[in-house]
Amino acid sequence: MKWRDSWRFSAQVLLRHKTRTALLSFAVAIGVCSVLLLTSVGEGARHYVSKEFASLGSDILIILPGKKETSGGSIPFYSTTPRDLTIEDAQAVKHLSSVKSVAPVIAGTALVSHKNKSREVIAIGSTQDFLKVRNLTLSHGRGFSQKSADLAESICIIGAQLKDDLFGQQKAMGQWLKIAERRYRVVGILEQRGESLGLDMRDMVIIPIRSAESLFNSPALFRILIALKPRQDESLTEQRILSLIKKRHDNEEDITIVSQNAMMSSFDRISNFLTVAIGVIASISLVVAGFLIMNVSYISVSKRQQEIGLLKAIGATATEVRVIFLTESALLIGLGVCLGLAAGYTIAALFNQFIASFVLIIPWWAALASGLMSFVIGLLFTWLPAAKAASQDPVSAMRGN
Structure with missing residues (x-):
């Protein structure tokens, strides 16, 4: 059996069982759409914070009163230090050559x-x-x-x-x-x-x-x-500021300097990790869709035994029978992936159209990964039913045993 015949035969089977085809494609589409939308939230959050930091300008340092110790604790946005930052401290910093x-x-x-x-x-x-x-x-x-x-x-x-x-x-x-x-x-x-x-x-x-x-x-x-x-060298400027304020504050280092670039780098690492983690969690729906495809494939094998027996009786090999079932699964998954991608990008576009304060951005790798995962999971879960169909005895299968 040529590959074109296999694809045509599988497409005809899917068209004959429209309800089953629609439900399985819908299950895959939900999984793909979930991955796209959840990862777009993480990517949108990263974009939002990047835009907020960009609104400050570039190469910004923030001096906060209070020293953040390396042992832990949050940045002291509200001072607990006995010595305050003063206007004179700011005027002294302004005389640094890199400022x-x-x-x-x-x-x-x-x-x-x-x-x-x-x-x-x-x-x-x-x-x-x-x-x-x-x-x-x-x-x-x-x-x-x-x-x-x-x-x-x-x-x-x-x-x-x-x-x-x-x-x-x-x-x-x-x-x-x-x-x-x-x-x-x-x-x-x-x-x-x-x-x-x-x-x-x-x-x-x-x-x-x-x-x-x-x-x-x-x-x-x-x-x-x-x-x-x-x-200008940001780290060198930080050291100069620390040294200057330390001299002005009785040789005590009692300030914290927060760098815009350092904050952005830290947030990028965290947001990228969270986006990937959210995508992995969302991909569970694809695994659920894979189990559904496997169960339906087993049911299909049991109901199509005579068809399988006839195929093997007219010369179809076990490999060709297996390929037929895998091809059906691939067509189903391909349809589901296309529907899921279309739904995900459409929902994101509609959201961005009506809510301007936060933008959903679907990362390219999420679309690629969700599609590949759908095919890998779907074909893996179809392999056992396809193997069962391929191992059928032609005579027993035609009898419905």
Whole structure:
């Protein structure tokens, strides 16, 4: 029997049993679609975090108060050290040759109001460099002047959403608003952007660092953001910063420096592992589909004994009979894989069409691996029923024994 005859014969069998063909193909399709969608969630999460880090710009270092020990423990985002980071520490770091911009940050929540409207939002105290380091742009107005780094000026920059909530369609530029009972004049409005690393840029207010120091009655910095000059040695700059702050803090190393690139590398390793692990878990559905194909194949062999006996009686060898059943399985799996790929990519495209905040990205290897696994599992689980059919005695099979 030629291979074309085998394929034609198997296709005719599948067409005669439309319900069985549809159910088995649907089972394979569900398995393939599950692998695609679950891995796309992991890949989408990696893409989302990469985009969030990219919004910070490139070559960013973050100085946090408190020392993270090698014995364990989380990064001290909230200081437990007896010595605080100060604005003077940030000014000293700015003089390093490899440093491009330095943005000291004081953060807190405050009630912001204008006339009879008020909102409690995050208030950020920083300098003009904060806009540069965080890659922020203004839709209206200007940023802070150089003297605002040393003077507690009563000016502020507000987010687009905060502007709409407090001023509506009215002009906000040059208007006065209250932040915790202190009056600030609006000199700039941030361009519509959205969240970045959990901080909603649309719903925040930025004031000069000295004004925040007075507003929150604290000289302690929440953190210091640093942008490096192009093509600088990141690790060398970290060592210089550690040495500089150590000298300023009575020879005690009491800060933690977090590198944007190091965080991205760590997250990539974790997300890649999780994506693969999710894909492996999702592939269990393919194994279930394989068991279903094997059981149905056994039933098919028992119901087609006379057909098998007739094939062997007219000269079909055991190998050719085995090939017929494996070919049927391959056609079923191929149909299921095509349906699963189409369903997976369609669902991902529809999701991305209606939900813009998170993008499902199907990795190419997931589509390839799910297809290959489907064929391997399906053919392996069909081998035993096919072997049973091939070992049938022609006379006994034609009698239905």
